[in-house]
Amino acid sequence: MIKVVKFGGSSLASAAQFKKVGAIIRKEETRRYVVPSAPGKRHSGDTKVTDLLYKCYGQAILDDDREEDFEEILKVIKDRYDSIINGLELTISLDDEFKTIRENFSKKIGRDYAASRGEYLNGIIMAAYLGYEFIDAAEVIFFDEEGEFDAEKTNEVLSERLAHTERAVIPGFYGSNPDGTIHTFSRGGSDITGSIVARAVHADMYENWTDVSGFLIADPRIIKNPKAIDVITYRELRELSYMGATVLHEDAIFPVRREGIPINIRNTNAPEDKGTLIVEATCQKPRFTITGVAGKKDFASITVEKAMMNSEVGFCRKVLTVFEDNGISIEHMPSGIDTMTIFVHQDEFAEREQKVIAGIHRAVEPDFLELESDLALIAVVGRGMRATRGTSGRIFSALAHANVNVKMIDQGSSELNIIIGVRNHDFDAAIKAIYDIFVNTRI
Ligand SMILES: Nc1ncnc2c1ncn2[C@@H]1O[C@H](COP(=O)(O)OP(=O)(O)O)[C@@H](O)[C@H]1O
């Protein structure tokens, strides 16, 4: 049995957190491959080391005389690592590493390099603390010429390397380009590294340790003490992650899914809790009709109206081409007989708004065109919804009771999700109402 264990920044924010992590790893022999993130927030007002590194590099590349700020931030970062090393009573020193980092920052070596040092340094500490081998992710995780993750090369090199390594620490979040420079995944990308490592060693389980007891039915920042989901399918999770449930990076699912490796989300601060199991398929009935609810704010909608639109061949395509030509991706597209509405990210749309409107006029000569902004989209997700009648009815009545005006509803063809559009300022109230009706009331 082999387990790959990834620890998030919240689990590695201080020496005290490292000790909890050490105890978890030592408890099971099978926890052979460890993927650490950079130290995260120790409390709500704190700053993640990754953010400090971005800030520090931002100072380093300024041409004017900002030496002081640069040195100050670098010292804050070094102090954080030193306090972990001292708290763990380790004898290692990162002085030489910081010397190299300072030199490389002065050479303006790259923003990705800068950010990656958070995981790199934490990996060195973790390996020393556990007595595991340290493997620099730059040697085993690869990106191609276009900057896309190179899954096949990585899998080949990484599986070969780990086949000869009994226990190792591989820092998350980064790898290398064909020219040897450092490249990072997008934010939260250590989850992806964990998944890649799990695939490479054909792990039996990918444990992803964080600061909550699993994937929760709703965002704990909106709902107080939400219940955890026991078992969730990859597909349900994809829907929820995409719509803003940030526990696991949305791209972290692909590598393990190929191999059918389950993911277990666990809590470093409550290691006895079972957490959430993420699987390909399950016969286990969900506890509630919905598995989870998540959402994102700041969308704009463009409604195009034209009589007999439905019978005009190619109408939708012509409208969509306008968005494509302007490089704007489309989030949702509910339609009626004479209308279609397109939901887009507000910030992406704002810059090209007038170009898009002009383009639509030229392309399809609509009778009427309406724009709306500051909208939020909420996804209610659940494999149990298919078998339950009246789910949308319950959602509508709950939202009506909470005085939330529903702007749009779109049921996915898989019947796995229902997407609801509301105003930004109704977002929290809508999530609360949906959680309440399905989880607390449970009629
Ligand atoms: N549905 C959800 N279930 C659990 N956590 C959620 C959910 N939606 C948002 N979160 C947030 O995700 C956080 C965990 O993810 P993250 O901050 O990336 O942790 P880590 O630093 O361990 O990688 C939780 O602390 C919680 O605030």
Ligand SMILES: N[C@@H](CC(=O)OP(=O)(O)O)C(=O)O
């Ligand atoms: N440290 C990186 C990568 C990461 O995955 O972090 P975490 O596991 O704390 O979300 C970030 O902040 O984006």
